[in-house]
Amino acid sequence: MASTSGTKGPFETADWRKRLVRNIEHFRDEEDVVDIEIVPSSLAVVVPILRAAQAIEKENPRVAFLCRFHAFEKAHTMDPASSGRGVRQFKTNLLNKLEVESELTENHSRNDSKEVLNYYQQFYEKKIRDGEFTHTPEEMAENVQIAVVLYELVKKEVAQRQNIEDKTKRYAEDVERKRGQYEHYNILPLYAVGVKPAIMELPEIKGAINALCDVGNLPRPMESFKKVNDILEWIASVFGFQKGNVANQREHLILLLANLNIRNSDVPSYQLHEDTVKQLRATIFKNYESWCLYVRCESNIRFLDEYVTQQMELIFISLYLLIWGEASNIRFMPECICYIFHHMCDEVSKILDKNTFHVTGSTHQEERDEEYFLREVISPIYHVVLKEARRNKEGKTSHSKWRNYDDLNEYFWSNKCFHDLRWPLNLKADFFRHSDETQTAQPVCIYFLYLFSFTFCHSVI
Numbered sequence: 001m002a003s004t005s006g007t008k009g010p011f012e013t014a015d016w017r018k019r020l021v022r023n024i025e026h027f028r029d030e031e032d033v034v035d036i037e038i039v040p041s042s043l044a045v046v047v048p049i050l051r052a053a054q055a056i057e058k059e060n061p062r063v064a065f066l067c068r069f070h071a072f073e074k075a076h077t078m079d080p081a082s083s084g085r086g087v088r089q090f091k092t093n094l095l096n097k098l099e100v101e102s103e104l105t106e107n108h109s110r111n112d113s114k115e116v117l118n119y120y121q122q123f124y125e126k127k128i129r130d131g132e133f134t135h136t137p138e139e140m141a142e143n144v145q146i147a148v149v150l151y152e153l154v155k156k157e158v159a160q161r162q163n164i165e166d167k168t169k170r171y172a173e174d175v176e177r178k179r180g181q182y183e184h185y186n187i188l189p190l191y192a193v194g195v196k197p198a199i200m201e202l203p204e205i206k207g208a209i210n211a212l213c214d215v216g217n218l219p220r221p222m223e224s225f226k227k228v229n230d231i232l233e234w235i236a237s238v239f240g241f242q243k244g245n246v247a248n249q250r251e252h253l254i255l256l257l258a259n260l261n262i263r264n265s266d267v268p269s270y271q272l273h274e275d276t277v278k279q280l281r282a283t284i285f286k287n288y289e290s291w292c293l294y295v296r297c298e299s300n301i302r303f304l305d306e307y308v309t310q311q312m313e314l315i316f317i318s319l320y321l322l323i324w325g326e327a328s329n330i331r332f333m334p335e336c337i338c339y340i341f342h343h344m345c346d347e348v349s350k351i352l353d354k355n356t357f358h359v360t361g362s363t364h365q366e367e368r369d370e371e372y373f374l375r376e377v378i379s380p381i382y383h384v385v386l387k388e389a390r391r392n393k394e395g396k397t398s399h400s401k402w403r404n405y406d407d408l409n410e411y412f413w414s415n416k417c418f419h420d421l422r423w424p425l426n427l428k429a430d431f432f433r434h435s436d437e438t439q440t441a442q443p444v445c446i447y448f449l450y451l452f453s454f455t456f457c458h459s460v461i
Contacts, residue, residue, distance in 0.1 A: 039090060042078070042087065043079065043084070043090065045074065046071040046074055046075050048145055048149055049070060049071040050068065050071050052067055052146040053068045053071070055142065055146055056119075059119075060115075060119050062115055063116055065101040067153060068098055070152070071094070075094070113157040116153050116154055117168065120168065120171070121167070121168065123146070123147060124147055127146075127147070128144065128147055128175060128178065137197075140178075144175060144179050148175060148176075151168075188251050188255070190209070202258070203268040204257075204259075204261045204262050204268065207270045207271050208255075210270065211271075211272050212250070212253065213229060214231070214308075214311055215233075231311075231314055231315055231318050232246050232249060233246060235318055236322070237368070238348075238368070239322075239373050240371065240372025241326055242371060245326045246322065248325055249321040253317065256280055257280065260273075261276045264276050281316070284317055285301065288338045288341060288342070291412075292342070295414065295417075295418075297415060299342075300343075300345035300346045302345075304349070304353060307352060312352075315348060316345060319344060319345065319348060323337060323340055323344065326373060327340075328382055329382060330378060332409075333412070335409050335412035335413060336408070336412050338412065343423035376424065377425065380425055380427060380432065388404070408431075411430075
């Protein structure tokens, strides 16, 4: 008899149930069955695998079955005891579906590893390489995600028996490069390759993009080899904003500029109207200008002769939106946002002024990682808010013993915050001084004060 080594699928090996899980029977204890696509939050990592299986099921049911089997194995590895919420029902439902598909797709004459490898190569050539300029960005994003899942399956099925050939590795490397071009977006596929939606051809959209991409004269961070595409990426490289925040605020700002430009221009134009940015600036910085007057400080929105006014306005607007986008719960403290923006505006002006960085004295500033702003500015303030919220004890504590958002925000109503908090943030300032130790020490002080008062009154009597 000919050897069948290397031709067995996952359910063709001896006692495959034991290989998956020792006591599979306990999955059937509960009668409630949930839909396979309702994946518990603790197993979110298997969602792309199940979506890929659903997408390719009509083209290749066997590979779709292998994808679901891979998802089951990964789910069982993550939670073997099925202790997570909804995990038991999810695994039961998926296991039942796998048993049915195993009988329908089983073919002893086929080799599963070759089946997966051949389908991956065909999928890449048809949907990724040839489909790049015929499919929409949404379709390409989905195809790239499916290709990533298929290559993961290739490594699992093929690498166990033989080395992956160079051709397949080149395909995987190309998919990985394209992965960044087809990231998820809300409305505007700004950097996607392929057939773009009609919204990207609107004059006002192109005009806003052109204005934001004017970065040729801006100083580059020291030792930075990354390409800076627009003003928001330049600000992110200087202050360390997260990539997702930059993408969200880029689209946000483009749409704001495009909507205002339509109102200001009677004829479609690929250039922003001179009043468009001014109106947006007046709207966004209304509270900041009022705050400057209230605390009696001069606004740090300054315009340099070496730069076009519109470019600097867009820099300050972008900076404010990036701060707001990453501020988390600090958004409920608008004057705190003004304080942060005020000092970061000053940094921007000093960086742009003769391209000199105010700390190092160098003509280039150092590039910061994308979590720098969150870590150094937002997190310390957020931890203060978090500690105060915990002192609330779900509304059981007297308001006089803890500070809410308004109480913390009042700290920035006076110019005293400039002398105490300073910039960069002074973590020893009064704003950060309210610790749990201070609160626990307070009752002891009150006790000794009460004891002293009682002794004094008793001696007088």
